[in-house]
Amino acid sequence: KAGVTQTPRYLIKTRGQQVTLSCSPISGHRSVSWYQQTPGQGLQFLFEYFSETQRNKGNFPGRFSGRQFSNSRSEMNVSTLELGDSALYLCASSLALGQGYEQYFGPGTRLTVT
Amino acid sequence: GIQVEQSPPDLILQEGANSTLRCNFSDSVNNLQWFHQNPWGQLINLFYIPSGTKQNGRLSATTVATERYSLLYISSSQTTDSGVYFCAGKFDYKLSFGAGTTVTVRA
Numbered sequence: 001k002a003g004v005t006q007t008p009r010y011l012i013k014t015r016g017q018q019v020t021l022s023c024s025p026i027s028g029h030r031s032v033s034w035y036q037q038t039p040g041q042g043l044q045f046l047f048e049y050f051s052e053t054q055r056n057k058g059n060f061p062g063r064f065s066g067r068q069f070s071n072s073r074s075e076m077n078v079s080t081l082e083l084g085d086s087a088l089y090l091c092a093s094s095l096a097l098g099q100g101y102e103q104y105f106g107p108g109t110r111l112t113v114t
Numbered sequence: 115g116i117q118v119e120q121s122p123p124d125l126i127l128q129e130g131a132n133s134t135l136r137c138n139f140s141d142s143v144n145n146l147q148w149f150h151q152n153p154w155g156q157l158i159n160l161f162y163i164p165s166g167t168k169q170n171g172r173l174s175a176t177t178v179a180t181e182r183y184s185l186l187y188i189s190s191s192q193t194t195d196s197g198v199y200f201c202a203g204k205f206d207y208k209l210s211f212g213a214g215t216t217v218t219v220r221a
Binding site for chain 1: 144145147149154155156157158159162164200202204207208209210211213214
């Protein structure tokens with residue numbers, strides 16, 4: 001079974017631009033979560049989607065948004081990019097919401113904002 | 115929010131040595147997982163271990179949920195074990211991660 005895939009793997013953007021990252025979960029998994037990893041803040045939860053609905057959101061500004069499609073694929077968008085948005089963005093999938101479900105991570109998208 | 119404390123922050127080992135990594139939680143958690151982050155950034159699942167003990171080759175893990183900690187054991191370490199190890203627990207709706215333990219195994 002194929003793992004979680006993320007595209008693109010690397011991205012360089014300029015301040016003020018916007019960016020869209022994509023995540024395809026493991027086949028059959030319906031929950032997709034996004035995390036941001038930076039050297040200063042570590043791994044932080046962005047949001048979680050299930051059945052095309054955002055179920056939970058972390059403490060990030062409204063510039064960070066996302067969506068999930070009917071096939072469970074998810075995209076996250078960051079508008080008006082800032083230098084501090086440079087990070088590794090990781091997507092994770094699990095069978096369902098709630099407790100008792102192991103999360104599996106994709107290879108990540110490394111975003112550099114100049 | 116929940117605090118996840120990993121120790122030690124850094125670990126240098128000679129190839130063949132054994133080691134123990136520890137993860138403490140400030141509150142009860144579910145879905146406790148251990149990951150190894152490879153040099154390209156991907157988090158590789160090592161164990162899903164809400165409680166009890168599991169073994170996978172040279173790695174094993176033990177979680178004592180009532181005392182809010184988990185241990186990861188690396189035996190007969192190899193250079194390929196180098197990297198950052200994270201523990202994470204699900205509190206409320208999200209996985210909360212520790213800061214990681216950076217393991218360097220020298221040949």
